[in-house]
Amino acid sequence: MVMRTHGLSEGSRWTGLAFVAIPVLSIVIFLFYPAALTIIGTFWREGPDGVHGLNFDSYVFFFTDAYSLANLGRTLWTTFVSLALLIVINLPIALYMRFTRGPLASLIQGLALFPMFVPGIIICYALIRYLGPNGWLQSLLSLIGFHHYASPYLTPWGPVIGLLWDGMPLTLLILISGLSGISDASIEAARDVGAGRLRILVRIIIPQIMHSLLIVSALNFLGFFGQALMPFMLGPTSPEMMGPFMLRTFASVRDPLQASTQATITFLICSLAGIAYVRSIARKPQDGE
Numbered sequence: 001m002v003m004r005t006h007g008l009s010e011g012s013r014w015t016g017l018a019f020v021a022i023p024v025l026s027i028v029i030f031l032f033y034p035a036a037l038t039i040i041g042t043f044w045r046e047g048p049d050g051v052h053g054l055n056f057d058s059y060v061f062f063f064t065d066a067y068s069l070a071n072l073g074r075t076l077w078t079t080f081v082s083l084a085l086l087i088v089i090n091l092p093i094a095l096y097m098r099f100t101r102g103p104l105a106s107l108i109q110g111l112a113l114f115p116m117f118v119p120g121i122i123i124c125y126a127l128i129r130y131l132g133p134n135g136w137l138q139s140l141l142s143l144i145g146f147h148h149y150a151s152p153y154l155t156p157w158g159p160v161i162g163l164l165w166d167g168m169p170l171t172l173l174i175l176i177s178g179l180s181g182i183s184d185a186s187i188e189a190a191r192d193v194g195a196g197r198l199r200i201l202v203r204i205i206i207p208q209i210m211h212s213l214l215i216v217s218a219l220n221f222l223g224f225f226g227q228a229l230m231p232f233m234l235g236p237t238s239p240e241m242m243g244p245f246m247l248r249t250f251a252s253v254r255d256p257l258q259a260s261t262q263a264t265i266t267f268l269i270c271s272l273a274g275i276a277y278v279r280s281i282a283r284k285p286q287d288g289e
Contacts, residue, residue: 058261070239094175116169158234178212218277
């Protein structure tokens with residue numbers, strides 16, 4: 001009987017591995033392999049003498065070209081500003097929804113999650129119609145006598161607003177999930193000993209949702225840094241973010257080597273956020289959070 005149970009468990013294990021192998025092989029064949037070829041091709045390629053070898057000219061050009069560095073700086077600025085504003089805006093909303101019950105909280109949750117079901121291209125066009133020159137917001141401000149409106153459209157703040165709108169649903173869901181693990185008893189105990197709202201937030205709530213904040217930061221960093229649609233439609237053309245920069249270099253300038261170099265640099269920067277995310281996921285069960 002023991003022998004048969006052991007055989008069934010071995011068969012189930014191999015069956016599970018077979019099912020896992022299908023998506024893993026798909027990722028390796030269609031993602032990792034072409035990505036590795038592209039990265040290797042940026043520094044290992046044929047020289048003037050027809051011999052393949054190390055060649056870092058494309059990286060030297062990127063880090064000595066003022067326009068490329070300006071685009072990288074603009075991407076970093078947009079990513080970090082959007083990320084900071086996203087947390088500052090969504091954390092109070094998540095706290096309100098966690099500790100408040102009623103129809104108003106449900107309405108706020110529905111409005112906050114609504115962008116999840118709207119395609120990015122629709123969001124861009126809606127923001128252009130609303131925030132752009134002679135848009136709805138400017139018309140509304142004119143009705144109340146304010147005639148000094150400066151549109152964020154085609155300025156560095158245009159992509160920031162679009163990324164905030166697009167990243168709000170995922171951020172809010174993760175923060176609410178983290179806040180759901182905080183017991184009401186710990187909050188009530190802190191109130192009983194005289195702790196105010198700010199002390200409860202800093203000493204009890206924030207430490208218990210640090211894992212959720214790290215996940216939010218890592219995932220949104222990855223999404224914001226490589227974003228192409230919203231920076232292309234809402235942002236300025238010079239300097240531009242790395243997403244539109246790579247597309248223009250590949251499609252308009254027709255320089256696939258430099259576009260691959262830009263993509264590799266983007267990948268290396270984003271991999272730092274990816275490593276932080278993976279480490280956080282791996283350490284969470286051990287920490288018992």
